Every structure is written in structure tokens, then in C-alpha cells.
Amino acid sequence: MGSGYVTTKDDTQIFYKDWGPKTAQPIVFHHGWPLSADDWDNQMLLFLAQGYRVIAHDRRGHGRSTQTDTGNDMDTYAADLAVLTTHLNLKNAIHVGHSTGGRRRSRMFFGRPPNNSRKTLGTRSRRSWSSTRSRPAWLSSASAATLLGTVSYA
Numbered sequence: 001m002g003s004g005y006v007t008t009k010d011d012t013q014i015f016y017k018d019w020g021p022k023t024a025q026p027i028v029f030h031h032g033w034p035l036s037a038d039d040w041d042n043q044m045l046l047f048l049a050q051g052y053r054v055i056a057h058d059r060r061g062h063g064r065s066t067q068t069d070t071g072n073d074m075d076t077y078a079a080d081l082a083v084l085t086t087h088l089n090l091k092n093a094i095h096v097g098h099s100t101g102g103r104r105r106s107r108m109f110f111g112r113p114p115n116n117s118r119k120t121l122g123t124r125s126r127r128s129w130s131s132t133r134s135r136p137a138w139l140s141s142a143s144a145a146t147l148l149g150t151v152s153y154a
Helices: 037-049 074-087 100-111 141-149
Strands: 002-007 013-019 026-030 053-058 093-097 117-122
Touching (some): 002 074, 026 037, 026 074
Antiparallel strands (some): 002 013
């Protein structure tokens, strides 16, 4: 299991975890405020055990990333994420975001859709995946329960 840093255009260091085979389907986890990549460890271990490549990062100003007094807005967070996905050469990634991580994920996809992503998923409500009909087809019921069971909701 690896980790590292990527440097953005304004010299901000973004910490990331990158676990699993580089050739496996990547899932990128986006934390909310005031959390860090560590808050996704349970979900990452679950999907790692199922053969996925799992990635989580500390956005600027959080966790092990550079504490900045500028660039703390959704456009910059999305640009930082674009730098990370390029650095890790992610193709057809599935993105999962919670709270502001979901907003950052959405800003990246709807503001400037990347060619290197396949699906995007927000973790807003436990009820949203209560049935097979509303749950994404690629997410099994056991995985959805684990994903939702370890995320805190306000």
C-alpha cells in the first residue's frame, strides 16, 4: 500500500493514498470538511479486498496536505484533483464523494468533465441506496451497506 504527494501549480503539496494493483479499476474517494483521506480507510480496505485500486487524498488545507491561505474554493479543489488524476494516470475512475468531497467531485465533472473518469457517486443519504432500483448497478448491496454504514451523516 503506497502513499505520496503531488505538487500543484501553486506549489501546494497534496497527500494521497494509492492502494492496489495499478491495472485494477480505480475508485477515488473524496472526503468532506474537516476530514482527511484516513476517514475512508474502512471503505478503501473493503474495495481493495475485492480487487479494486483505491485512492484517497487530503485536499489542500486538510490532513497531510499543505495548509494554505489561498485556493480554498471548489474550482481550486477541482483543479488539484485534476493534477492528482493526471499524476496517477487514472483511467475510467469511479469517484465517490461525501459532503464537500461530493461538491468537489461534482465541480470537476460538471465544470470540466475529465476524459479519465467513468462514474461519479455522492454519499448524501442512507435512503438513496435502500433498494436495488436506486443503487448504482456496479455497487453490490453488501458494498453499499459497508460504504454507507461507516460514513457519518449530519
